[in-house]
Amino acid sequence: MLITMKNATKWRHCTSVISIVVLLVSLFTIATKGLNWGLDFTGxxxxxxxxxxxxxxxxxxxxxxxxxxxxxxxxxxxxxxxxxxxxxxxxxxxxxxxxxxxxxxxxxxxxxxxxxxGPQVGQELAEQGGLALLIAVLCILGYLSYRFEWRLASGSVFALAHDVIFVLGFFAATQMEFNLTVLAAVLAILGYSLNDSIIIADRIREILISSPDKPIEQVNNEAIAATISRTLVTSGTTLMTVGALWWLGGGALAGFAIALFIGILTGTWSSISVGTALPELFGLKSKHYMPVLVTDEP
The missing domain is CATH 3.30.70.580 (Pseudouridine synthase I, catalytic domain, N-terminal subdomain)
Incomplete structure (x- = not known):
C-alpha cells in the first residue's frame, strides 16, 4: 500500500509538470499565432x-x-x-x-x-462573449472562495485556467475557426471541469477533518482513489456523447464538439493532477479545516 501511495504521488507530480509545460506552450501559441476568429466576430x-x-x-x-x-x-x-x-x-x-x-x-x-x-455587430458579439466568460469565471471564484479554504481552492482555479487555455491553444495551433459555438463550448468546459475538481476537493476536505494526522500527500492519494471510478465513468460516458455529436453533427457542430472533447479530457487530467498538487505546494494541512476556539477573554 505504501509503495502504491508513493507511486501515485510521483505520478501526480510528473503529470503536473507536463500540464505546466503544455500550458506554457499553449500561451506561446496563442500569443504568436492568435485565434482564427469566425464570421460571428469579424463580420x-x-x-x-x-x-x-x-x-x-x-x-x-x-x-x-x-x-x-x-x-x-x-x-x-x-x-x-x-x-x-x-x-x-x-x-x-x-x-x-x-x-x-x-x-x-x-x-x-x-x-x-x-x-x-457587419464588423460592428461582430465586435459587439466578441465583447459580449468576453463579458460572459469573465462573469462565469468571477462567479466560480466567488463560489470556490466560499466553499473551500484558499489553498485547496487554488488547485481548482488553476485546473480551470489550464483547461480553457489548452483548448484556446489548440484552436490557435490548428487555426480552426473560433466562433460563438466554440465560445459556448469553452463556457461548458468551465462548468464540467469545476464539477470534477469540486468532487475531489470535497473528498480531500473530508479526509483532512476525519484523519488530521495523515500527511497531505496520502490524503490526496486516498481522495483520488475514492473518486477515480466516478470520474472515469462520468468522463467516459460524456466523451461518448460528445464523440457522437462530433461524428454525426456535421460541420456546423464540429468546432463545438472538438472543443468539448478536448476540454473533457484535459479537465479530467487536470482535476486529478494539478488540482491536488497545488494544495500540497501551498502546504495545506488539517488544521486549516479545524474549528477555531473562541474564548470570552477580551
Whole structure:
C-alpha cells in the first residue's frame, strides 16, 4: 500500500509538470499565432442556397474558394441540396454573385436568403462573449472562495485556467475557426471541469477533518482513489456523447464538439493532477479545516 501511495504521488507530480509545460506552450501559441476568429466576430456574409441534391460539399468548396479567393464555410442545412455558405466581406470591390459562381455545378439554383453581419455587430458579439466568460469565471471564484479554504481552492482555479487555455491553444495551433459555438463550448468546459475538481476537493476536505494526522500527500492519494471510478465513468460516458455529436453533427457542430472533447479530457487530467498538487505546494494541512476556539477573554 505504501509503495502504491508513493507511486501515485510521483505520478501526480510528473503529470503536473507536463500540464505546466503544455500550458506554457499553449500561451506561446496563442500569443504568436492568435485565434482564427469566425464570421460571428469579424463580420461577413451568410447565404442560403438550394441546389441539385447531387452536388457535394467538396465540389462547393472547390468552386467557391477559387471564385471568392477565400476559405468559404459550407454547411448543410439539413435538407438534400440545401446549403448555408459563410464567407468574409471582400476588402476591395464586390463579391461575385453566388448563383453565377455555382452555375457550373447546377442549372437549378435558388438563393433563398442572404444576410450580412457587419464588423460592428461582430465586435459587439466578441465583447459580449468576453463579458460572459469573465462573469462565469468571477462567479466560480466567488463560489470556490466560499466553499473551500484558499489553498485547496487554488488547485481548482488553476485546473480551470489550464483547461480553457489548452483548448484556446489548440484552436490557435490548428487555426480552426473560433466562433460563438466554440465560445459556448469553452463556457461548458468551465462548468464540467469545476464539477470534477469540486468532487475531489470535497473528498480531500473530508479526509483532512476525519484523519488530521495523515500527511497531505496520502490524503490526496486516498481522495483520488475514492473518486477515480466516478470520474472515469462520468468522463467516459460524456466523451461518448460528445464523440457522437462530433461524428454525426456535421460541420456546423464540429468546432463545438472538438472543443468539448478536448476540454473533457484535459479537465479530467487536470482535476486529478494539478488540482491536488497545488494544495500540497501551498502546504495545506488539517488544521486549516479545524474549528477555531473562541474564548470570552477580551
Amino acid at each position: 461577413g456574409i451568410v447565404t442560403e442556397v438550394q441546389l441539385d441534391s447531387s452536388v457535394t460539399s467538396q465540389q462547393l468548396d472547390t468552386v467557391l474558394d477559387k471564385a471568392l479567393m477565400q476559405d468559404v464555410s459550407v454547411i448543410t442545412a439539413g435538407e438534400p441540396g440545401r446549403w448555408v455558405l459563410r464567407y468574409a466581406i471582400p476588402e476591395h470591390g464586390e463579391a461575385p454573385q453566388v448563383d453565377e459562381v455555382l452555375q457550373s455545378l447546377s442549372s437549378d439554383i435558388q438563393v433563398l436568403n442572404t444576410s450580412i453581419v
